[in-house]
Amino acid sequence: MGEMLRYLALDGTSVKDWSTVMSSAYLLKLYQHMVLVRLYDKKAIALQRTGQLGTYPSHLGAEAIGIGTGAALEDHDTLIPYYRDMPVQWMRGVSMTHNLLYWGGDERGSDFPSLSGDFPFCVPIATQCTHAVGVATAMKLRHQRSAVLVNLGDGATSKGDFSESINLAGVWQLPVVFVINNNQWAISVPRKLQSAALTLIDKAKGAGIPGVSVDGNDVIAVYDSVKEALQRARRGLGATVIEMHSYRLSDHTTADDASRYRPEEELKAAWQAEPLLRLKQYLINARLWTDSKQHEWEQSCGRVIEDAVAQYHATMPQAPESAFDHLYAELPQELHQQRDALIQKAMRMEADNDG
Amino acid sequence: MSLLEAVNMALDYEMSRDPNVVVLGEDVAENGGVFRATQGLKQKFGFKRVMDTPLAEAMIGGVAVGMAAQGLRPVAEFQFQGFVFPAMEHIVCHAARLRNRTRGRLSCPLVYRAPFGGGIHAPEHHSESVEALFAHTPGLQVVIPSSPQRAYGLLLAAIRSNDPVMFFEPKRIYRTVKSSVENNGLALPLGQSFVLKAGRDITLVTWGALVVEAMQAATQMADQGIDIEVIDLASIKPIDMATILQSLRKTGRLLVVHEAVKTCGVGAELLARVAEEGMCLLKAPPVRLTGFDTVMPYAKNEAYNLISVGDIVEKSAQLMEDW
Numbered sequence: 001m002g003e004m005l006r007y008l009a010l011d012g013t014s015v016k017d018w019s020t021v022m023s024s025a026y027l028l029k030l031y032q033h034m035v036l037v038r039l040y041d042k043k044a045i046a047l048q049r050t051g052q053l054g055t056y057p058s059h060l061g062a063e064a065i066g067i068g069t070g071a072a073l074e075d076h077d078t079l080i081p082y083y084r085d086m087p088v089q090w091m092r093g094v095s096m097t098h099n100l101l102y103w104g105g106d107e108r109g110s111d112f113p114s115l116s117g118d119f120p121f122c123v124p125i126a127t128q129c130t131h132a133v134g135v136a137t138a139m140k141l142r143h144q145r146s147a148v149l150v151n152l153g154d155g156a157t158s159k160g161d162f163s164e165s166i167n168l169a170g171v172w173q174l175p176v177v178f179v180i181n182n183n184q185w186a187i188s189v190p191r192k193l194q195s196a197a198l199t200l201i202d203k204a205k206g207a208g209i210p211g212v213s214v215d216g217n218d219v220i221a222v223y224d225s226v227k228e229a230l231q232r233a234r235r236g237l238g239a240t241v242i243e244m245h246s247y248r249l250s251d252h253t254t255a256d257d258a259s260r261y262r263p264e265e266e267l268k269a270a271w272q273a274e275p276l277l278r279l280k281q282y283l284i285n286a287r288l289w290t291d292s293k294q295h296e297w298e299q300s301c302g303r304v305i306e307d308a309v310a311q312y313h314a315t316m317p318q319a320p321e322s323a324f325d326h327l328y329a330e331l332p333q334e335l336h337q338q339r340d341a342l343i344q345k346a347m348r349m350e351a352d353n354d355g
Numbered sequence: 356m357s358l359l360e361a362v363n364m365a366l367d368y369e370m371s372r373d374p375n376v377v378v379l380g381e382d383v384a385e386n387g388g389v390f391r392a393t394q395g396l397k398q399k400f401g402f403k404r405v406m407d408t409p410l411a412e413a414m415i416g417g418v419a420v421g422m423a424a425q426g427l428r429p430v431a432e433f434q435f436q437g438f439v440f441p442a443m444e445h446i447v448c449h450a451a452r453l454r455n456r457t458r459g460r461l462s463c464p465l466v467y468r469a470p471f472g473g474g475i476h477a478p479e480h481h482s483e484s485v486e487a488l489f490a491h492t493p494g495l496q497v498v499i500p501s502s503p504q505r506a507y508g509l510l511l512a513a514i515r516s517n518d519p520v521m522f523f524e525p526k527r528i529y530r531t532v533k534s535s536v537e538n539n540g541l542a543l544p545l546g547q548s549f550v551l552k553a554g555r556d557i558t559l560v561t562w563g564a565l566v567v568e569a570m571q572a573a574t575q576m577a578d579q580g581i582d583i584e585v586i587d588l589a590s591i592k593p594i595d596m597a598t599i600l601q602s603l604r605k606t607g608r609l610l611v612v613h614e615a616v617k618t619c620g621v622g623a624e625l626l627a628r629v630a631e632e633g634m635c636l637l638k639a640p641p642v643r644l645t646g647f648d649t650v651m652p653y654a655k656n657e658a659y660n661l662i663s664v665g666d667i668v669e670k671s672a673q674l675m676e677d678w
Contacts, residue, residue: 080421111458117424120456124448130414131449134421134429141377141403141427160441164414171409326455327494329462329517332546332593 006215012281058250064275068222080150096308126156129165136174147233155186166207175233183248188261204241216244217275320346361503365510380432416442436471437480451494474527476654484615497591501566508543525564554584572667607638639678
């Protein structure tokens, strides 16, 4: 596999000097965000189980990748996320309510305030890679000192869109960073059945761009590698592929049952390497954190999450005709009749429900 | 001026007018496109605005989405309509939906250009007419010019549109149909048909290269005393039903002619719409003259599948005789 960037060992001891990467206070901040999004994830699953949310893809085990990459991005950069990227969006200022709206089946979940045109979640696998190189091309043409970060899973690296995108990023020296969350499973297909390549960054070699191997459960390593790749991109030095080694501790989505295909021992071992455990241990050892602070923080996270859920529940439904209202910049004449018909139908349905 | 030259002139005009317009695709820069539609643009605007991409259609489809979301106005060329399929996912799942998905926060003001249709003895996968596939997709506009003047005006409109446009160029008449075109930057309206010839007996609706055969058939029929009104649909999506219904008020007979396969083709949509919205205007059942529901034959048998002037004359005469 070659050398993998890592700062903290599994037992929470520091194995590499990170004093130039970030301050202890900042690391603590990142840890707090990681705890928050983990608790949010738990809540979202509970909402799904009780019929208050649609199918939801847990990011359990990906907190370091999400929070670390989100922290490394600057406001003027653009994020092209995939569907498991709530933590990155959170760091980009997207509210939990927006995330709940999205997975609750409301298009306004992707209508979040954005400084730089961040894309919505991408459900079709790997297609977002091509959008990222398009955005990067626009930035390059306009001589912007900005970069694009695109996230994908290990399964996405099997698709042509990924190969075609890294190929173009190499040829045109584009300011884009591809972050692969190699969480070892693409639904039920394990990494070894996904590709015969020894590592996924071997694919970057074919595109003529550098690949970096990172412990994706180590938020310092995630932050450091992404920050460096983004800076490289902004300086006009081209693209980077980063393979974050991690593990999907959850099912693929709430519609999946990983116990059908995933060995129990493997999951147990993965929990020993998960991203929060070692960081908490480190922070406690460094006297930056205590169990009681943890308790207090979790309480305050709970309140933030409950507020978001309350806002989600209180959000007025979209008007039924909104299905037409954002289809085109200006609705074609021939669709006005269909729009009216939808309104009539909705009124009948509401009257029936009231009756 | 040829239709091809009109496409080139529109691209040139709009690139000069709007620095956000960029052209990308395989062979579009140095080579000026396989048909030369982009000839000279790289020399004038440079590689930064006329981009030769690697050979990867899915990527071309998706890159344009990323560019457009950033405020550029990309005009992406697929060398032939038959090569669009790898990019379908991007066109259908992303370009057509980005505005809707984000409730208008992001949009895709882009044009996908592709030559289409048979009649040039091209190899396999070079001769299809699949406009209906795209007309079926909410969020897209589909435009097909049939003359140099309309190619110029409609392409300007397509580039200026704030939503994605599929712009299919009938390659059979790329160089054979000529007319003078004023380079005045005036766009023609999207979503509007063009009445090419007024008539009182039959409303003939067609588009693309078949406009040539339709006009010739109309002339021949006129000799027999049958007066055909020829409408160039031009905008496949959205469809201008008003012009068709207006015409049917005079003629009461509808003939739709298209090169694409019959089943679930655009002709089926037109007949259904006329049945829904203009049944009482009809003196006769509306009819279609279309390509067969077969794979487009290779060059040697291609002519059997193409619609001739004689086919249209025969169908028109039959429509008049029967009703």
